[in-house]
Amino acid sequence: MQRKIIHCDADCFYAAVEMRSRPELREQPLAIGAASGRGVVTTCNYPARAYGIRSAMPMAEARQRCPQLIILPTNMTTYQSVSRDMQAIFHRFSPLVEPLSLDEAFLDVTKTTQFQGSATLIAQEIRRLVALELGITISAGVAPNKFLAKIASDWQKPDGLCVIRPDQVEAFLLPLPVAKLHGVGKVTAAKLHDLGIHTCSDLRQWSCAALMERFGRHGQRLYELSWGQDERPVVVSRPRKSMSVERTFSHNLPGRGACHERLPALAEELHQRLGRKSLDGSTPFAKLFVKLRFADFSTHTREAGWQQAGLPGEADFAPLLDYLYAEQEQRGVRLLGLGVRLSEPVRPAGQQLSLFNDQQQPLNHLRQRQPGDNADDQSNHSASHHIGGVVQSQDHPAGHDAEGEGQQD
Ligand code: DCP
Numbered sequence: 435m436q437r438k439i440i441h442c443d444a445d446c447f448y449a450a451v452e453m454r455s456r457p458e459l460r461e462q463p464l465a466i467g468a469a470s471g472r473g474v475v476t477t478c479n480y481p482a483r484a485y486g487i488r489s490a491m492p493m494a495e496a497r498q499r500c501p502q503l504i505i506l507p508t509n510m511t512t513y514q515s516v517s518r519d520m521q522a523i524f525h526r527f528s529p530l531v532e533p534l535s536l537d538e539a540f541l542d543v544t545k546t547t548q549f550q551g552s553a554t555l556i557a558q559e560i561r562r563l564v565a566l567e568l569g570i571t572i573s574a575g576v577a578p579n580k581f582l583a584k585i586a587s588d589w590q591k592p593d594g595l596c597v598i599r600p601d602q603v604e605a606f607l608l609p610l611p612v613a614k615l616h617g618v619g620k621v622t623a624a625k626l627h628d629l630g631i632h633t634c635s636d637l638r639q640w641s642c643a644a645l646m647e648r649f650g651r652h653g654q655r656l657y658e659l660s661w662g663q664d665e666r667p668v669v670v671s672r673p674r675k676s677m678s679v680e681r682t683f684s685h686n687l688p689g690r691g692a693c694h695e696r697l698p699a700l701a702e703e704l705h706q707r708l709g710r711k712s713l714d715g716s717t718p719f720a721k722l723f724v725k726l727r728f729a730d731f732s733t734h735t736r737e738a739g740w741q742q743a744g745l746p747g748e749a750d751f752a753p754l755l756d757y758l759y760a761e762q763e764q765r766g767v768r769l770l771g772l773g774v775r776l777s778e779p780v781r782p783a784g785q786q787l788s789l790f791n792d793q794q795q796p797l798n799h800l801r802q803r804q805p806g807d808n809a810d811d812q813s814n815h816s817a818s819h820h821i822g823g824v825v826q827s828q829d830h831p832a833g834h835d836a837e838g839e840g841q842q843d
């Protein structure tokens with residue numbers, strides 16, 4: 435059966451919520467985020483975007499680009515409340531709503547009967563209701579599957595609606611730049627361009643096997659997307675097990691000190707990301723972890739239990755970083771990540787992982803290395819194991835779905 439998927443995404447969400455109560459800001463460049471120190475732009479309104487200001491840009495750079503920029507602090511509780519109201523509007527049209535973040539969701543309206551089942555009219559009505567009841571605009575994309583609906587919602591932003599009917603999919607896809615495809619970031623896009631592949635039409639000249647040879651499993655995905663195939667269902671709730679942020683550096687960080695310098699910004703990014711999913715630590719996270727990829731690509735993760743309510747700060751991650759660094763202070767680092775695990779992995783009875791040996795050793799206990807416990811001796815560890823109250827592993831321990839947010843630096 436041909437599906438009808440709508441992707442909704444609010445326009446400059448945090449800024450839109452702020453402009454609602456202060457309409458005089460609508461015409462002025464406005465950014466949301468911490469104005470001082472290492473603050474980054476969480477988002478900015480469209481007048482600010484005309485200056486080249488973007489999400490995740492350091493606030494200092496944003497100010498340079500636009501000295502008259504107005505900066506307001508984030509107000510997560512309000513954004514979360516507007517988000518809940520927005521989700522409630524979506525639910526009036528289908529029980530199949532998959533929120534992706536505070537301001538974004540997929541809806542499957544295949545079986546919706548309102549508006550004679552017209553997904554276009556439903557999307558139009560959702561946009562109207564959100565504007566009327568919540569005072570912000572959203573853009574929507576309507577298509578037969580998720581990846582096309584998501585591209586479509588971005589097509590006419592802001593305050594736009596873009597519909598890709600089944601009979602329009604071919605015409606839409608052929609000239610579509612590969613960089614627009616789900617999962618194609620800067621690195622994959624550059625690789626594709628090197629092969630002379632710029633559009634989906636170019637991609638279609640390649641067999642699935644040839645793409646898999648060059649891109650592994652991702653090659654198959656590229657092949658399918660270029661032919662408009664995306665069977666992913668709209669999933670109503672997916673228990674999230676962890677959340678992390680990580681950064682790959684174009685020049686390796688020279689050693690432990692440099693990693694420490696990066697912790698505050700990463701911790702701040704993690705807070706923002708958690709906030710976007712309405713995770714404020716009021717239910718304590720189960721564990722914290724730090725991940726390092728050294729210059730030789732060996733990747734190590736160190737995690738420890740975390741029983742406190744609230745958001746962990748840089749000081750809470752620092753001991754884990756120190757532990758991973760252990761002996762070789764000057765090892766170069768390609769990637770630094772940190773995150774929280776939200777639930778205990780389910781284990782067979784009797785094998786419950788005892789994170790703190792029932793004695794709840796404080797995290798800073800980790801500052802002292804324990805005899806015979808070599809953080810670098812990772813060669814045989816493919817899954818996590820228990821050392822002195824913390825879990826150490828190579829890459830992410832099996833069974834966790836680490837939803838990280840990687841960024842190139
Ligand atoms: N956000 C953030 N940090 C980022 C990106 C986004 O804190 N790096 C927050 C602020 C945004 C909200 O998430 O308002 C939604 O993210 P979007 O990517 O949908 O961006 P916007 O809604 O702000 O803008 P757009 O109109 O492009 O959707």
Ligand code: MG
Pocket residue numbers: 443444445446447537
């Ligand atoms: Mg948005």
